[in-house]
Amino acid sequence: MARGQGINQELSDVLNELWKLDVNRMKPGKDYKINLQGKAGFVAEGSNYARDSARAPLFAYVNENKLKSIDTYAHFINLLDNYEMSTGVTEHVTHEELQENHLFLDGVLKTEVMKCAHRYLVCKGLAQSDPAQFKSQLYDIWFKLYRRDKSGGEDSCGFEHVFVGETKHGKEIMGLHNWVQFYHQEKHNHVDYKGYKARNNKDTPDEDDHVLNLQFSWNGLVKPVGSCFIGVSPEFEVALFTIVFLLSDRRVTNVTVKVDEYLLEIVVYRFGRSIGTSYPKMISSNNRDF
Structure with a gap:
């Protein structure tokens, strides 16, 4: 493995352990099918026009029975309609939404993925061993509201922004x-x-990849390039981003890791004691150019 890549080996080892424990990860070709189609084009800064290189949806199939029957997915989906879309609009959390936040975290904390992440953070002195205290720490990182837009009230949180x-x-x-x-x-x-967005001409993705850089529009607005894991469980993402967040107190953390066959840059922005944003960026896959 080339040292020039600056791979963080300790973190890679931990994340690979999480990867092995992620039994709720969906299997490409079986639990879901994606249709990559064409390579996305350039979008001018400030523009909401993008050439459509993909006439069909990205997801050709997803096993909805699994999404409904696995606790962490089901609780995760319940959270997706709890937020105001626009920044500057104050969030009002109802009692039911508060309960949904706690049910999600309780579900995540029961998984082997999160138990492994917790043990690692305790060993590093970054979390308390008491599960209730760790849950409270996770709540502040992901669900504590803050002001992203200075013109309004508390309008955002890590969970809303990232997920x-x-x-x-x-x-x-x-x-x-x-x-x-x-x-x-x-x-x-x-x-x-x-x-899809490829880092270079040699690194085109395939439909079994669990990480994708992509371009899309959402309610008429264009995101020139975004990135996300594909098929992984909610607990895997919460665990991974929480670990990277707590390992550094810098405002922006960029770390290169090798997880399974993927060389990734994990990016985490801090907003006080909460996550501002976090995402993976595919650098390479299938052991090419390592």
């Missing part, structure tokens, strides 16, 4: 780095997949 997506003054897409939300939005004709 649900939001818009800035109704003019720009922010976040939305989750495949389940993408699939749901696409199914309801709110998202239009425009094509």
Whole structure:
């Protein structure tokens, strides 16, 4: 493995352990099928026009029975309609929505993926061993509301930005780095997949990849390039991004890891004691150029 890539080996080892434990990860070709189609084109800054290189949706099939029957997916999906889309609009959390947040975290904490992440963070002195205290820490990281737009009240949180997506003054897409939300939005004709984004001509993705850089429009706004895991469980993403967030107190953390066959850059932005945004960027796959 080339040292020039700056791969963080310790973190890669931990994330590969999480990967092996992710029994709720969907299997490509069996639990879901994606249709990559064409390579997305250039979008001018500030423009909401993108050439459509993908006439069909990204997701040709997803096993909805699994989404409904696996606790963490089911609880995750219940959270997707809990937020105001635009920044600057104050979020009001109802008692029912609060309960849904806690049910999701309780479900995540029962998984072997999150138990492994918790043990690692305790060993690093970054989390308390008491599960209730760890849950409270996770709540602050992911669900504590903060002001993203200075003109309004508390209008955002890590979970909304990363997993649900939001818009800035109704003019720009922010976040939305989750495949389940993408699939749901696409199914309801709110998202239009425009094509994949390749890092270079040699690194074109294939339909079994679990990480994808892509271009899409959402309610008429264009995201020139976004990135997300495909098929992984909610607990895997929460565990991975929480670990990277807690390992550094920098405002922006960029770390290169090798997870399974993927060389990735994991990016995490800090917003005080909460996540501002987090996402993976595919660098390479299938052991090419390592």
